[in-house]
Amino acid sequence: VPAHLRKISESTVRRLSLYLRALEALAEEGERTASSEELARRVGTTAPQVRKDLSTFGSFGKRGLGYPIPPLVSRLRDILGLSRPWSVALIGAGRIGSALHAYPAFRERGFRIIRIFDDDPGKIGERWGETVIQDAADLEEEARRAEIEIAIVAVPAEAAQAVAERAARAGVRAILNFAPARLDLPAGVVVNDVNLAMELEALSYALGSDDSEGRAT
Amino acid sequence: VPAHLRKISESTVRRLSLYLRALEALAEEGERTASSEELARRVGTTAPQVRKDLSTFGSFGKRGLGYPIPPLVSRLRDILGLSRPWSVALIGAGRIGSALHAYPAFRERGFRIIRIFDDDPGKIGERWGETVIQDAADLEEEARRAEIEIAIVAVPAEAAQAVAERAARAGVRAILNFAPARLDLPAGVVVNDVNLAMELEALSYALGSDDSEGRAT
DNA sequence: GATTGTGAATTATTTCACAGCT
DNA sequence: AGCTGTGAAATAATTCACAATC
Numbered sequence: 001v002p003a004h005l006r007k008i009s010e011s012t013v014r015r016l017s018l019y020l021r022a023l024e025a026l027a028e029e030g031e032r033t034a035s036s037e038e039l040a041r042r043v044g045t046t047a048p049q050v051r052k053d054l055s056t057f058g059s060f061g062k063r064g065l066g067y068p069i070p071p072l073v074s075r076l077r078d079i080l081g082l083s084r085p086w087s088v089a090l091i092g093a094g095r096i097g098s099a100l101h102a103y104p105a106f107r108e109r110g111f112r113i114i115r116i117f118d119d120d121p122g123k124i125g126e127r128w129g130e131t132v133i134q135d136a137a138d139l140e141e142e143a144r145r146a147e148i149e150i151a152i153v154a155v156p157a158e159a160a161q162a163v164a165e166r167a168a169r170a171g172v173r174a175i176l177n178f179a180p181a182r183l184d185l186p187a188g189v190v191v192n193d194v195n196l197a198m199e200l201e202a203l204s205y206a207l208g209s210d211d212s213e214g215r216a217t
Numbered sequence: 218v219p220a221h222l223r224k225i226s227e228s229t230v231r232r233l234s235l236y237l238r239a240l241e242a243l244a245e246e247g248e249r250t251a252s253s254e255e256l257a258r259r260v261g262t263t264a265p266q267v268r269k270d271l272s273t274f275g276s277f278g279k280r281g282l283g284y285p286i287p288p289l290v291s292r293l294r295d296i297l298g299l300s301r302p303w304s305v306a307l308i309g310a311g312r313i314g315s316a317l318h319a320y321p322a323f324r325e326r327g328f329r330i331i332r333i334f335d336d337d338p339g340k341i342g343e344r345w346g347e348t349v350i351q352d353a354a355d356l357e358e359e360a361r362r363a364e365i366e367i368a369i370v371a372v373p374a375e376a377a378q379a380v381a382e383r384a385a386r387a388g389v390r391a392i393l394n395f396a397p398a399r400l401d402l403p404a405g406v407v408v409n410d411v412n413l414a415m416e417l418e419a420l421s422y423a424l425g426s427d428d429s430e431g432r433a434t
Numbered sequence: 435g436a437t438t439g440t441g442a443a444t445t446a447t448t449t450c451a452c453a454g455c456t
Numbered sequence: 457a458g459c460t461g462t463g464a465a466a467t468a469a470t471t472c473a474c475a476a477t478c
Binding site: 008043079095102149150182194196203206 | 238
């Protein structure tokens with residue numbers, strides 16, 4: 001098996017995303033090269049971890065010098081699927097939807113929110129930037145027509161399964177789910193859950209149990 | 218070492234949070250008891266995983282019957298530190314801040330956002346629910362006075378490190394960080410990063426590399 | 435008969451250590 | 457001299473299998 005075709009684990013992929021951000025920042029600062037040590041520091045991991053991660057898809061570094069930033073950035077973009085834009089629909093035009101729609105990092109990375117759906121008659125027809133909020137009843141037809149590839153689900157938990165199913169029927173192949181609900185979808189549809197309450201609970205757990213010892217993280 | 222005092226891993230804690238949500242839903246549906254099988258199905262894991270997780274802090278199930286919901290719910294709340302309210306400050310009153318402030322699951326779980334800070338003079342003084350937005354310049358003093366325990370950082374990346382440091386100096390012991398920046402803080406301050414761009418990139422990675430094979434997740 | 439609790443086996447991930455380039 | 461690439465070792469997480477219990 002050629003080294004650069006080995007399976008990349010979930011956690012490695014997440015770190016690649018962090019490396020990419022760090023490398024872009026370094027490039028901005030005028031650096032041409034970055035060591036695994038420097039990357040590790042910026043991303044909060046260890047140097048061997050960085051080298052292992054980067055070596056899973058080929059050898060890019062120059063020994064004695066470090067990693068040349070521009071080619072590594074473009075390789076990471078390729079691997080992460082960022083070398084072409086994605087057509088994204090936002091389902092749910094509430095507060096979370098609004099925050100996501102305005103989130104600069106999305107468009108910078110090529111995630112183009114070209115459709116917005118909601119079922120609130122008071123919101124349908126409203127314009128957000130370039131996009132007009134459409135009736136969620138038309139989701140399936142409209143998402144198919146617009147060739148939406150990724151849907152962001154930002155609706156209440158009760159509505160999430162239904163809208164996700166309709167997105168899937170419209171050909172959507174990946175869903176970023178902010179609803180605190182498990183989505184049950186046909187194989188082939190990738191789901192990534194973001195559970196904000198869980199993130200806070202991880203903190204209250206850490207605070208609650210640190211009476212005994214002084215460790216962080 | 219007594220079984221219920223073993224270290225609980227990061228990923229187990231995150232699953233506990235999911236079990237809790239699932240159990241609350243089951244209780245709502247009138248169930249008194251839940252099997253590891255049922256919990257696994259609702260949370261998207263396996264039955265042995267559920268049993269392993271739940272057994273790390275004592276034996277709660279009844280063999281042949283499953284887990285009695287009410288005591289398990291209250292035990293999970295205890296472990297996750299949800300049996301008492303937490304004083305939370307929101308730093309950054311932009312769109313993400315606004316979404317988080319209105320997020321029902323936070324208050325339901327006892328995370329009380331009792332201070333809001335921003336540095337935009339146009340926003341300072343504005344009232345959000347019970348809370349008035351305060352000048353971020355007063356963060357340190359005000360957070361200390363209000364005995365804030367957890368801070369939610371929802372400011373641009375450039376400002377994140379500075380506000381986090383001030384929060385830490387004010388006695389804040391945990392930070393939920395939405396800024397795409399690494400926070401470097403004194404040991405003892407727990408940081409949990411939520412990186413929304415990374416979550417989308419995990420999806421574009423999955424879509425990009427699935428040409429070859431039909432696996433999901 | 436159903437379902438938990440858990441040691442043992444397996445699999446995955448991280449860390450180490452050092453040979454090999456530049 | 458400095459820093460990568462990577463097998464090997466160590467650690468962690470998950471899955472299995474089945475005795476124990478209700």
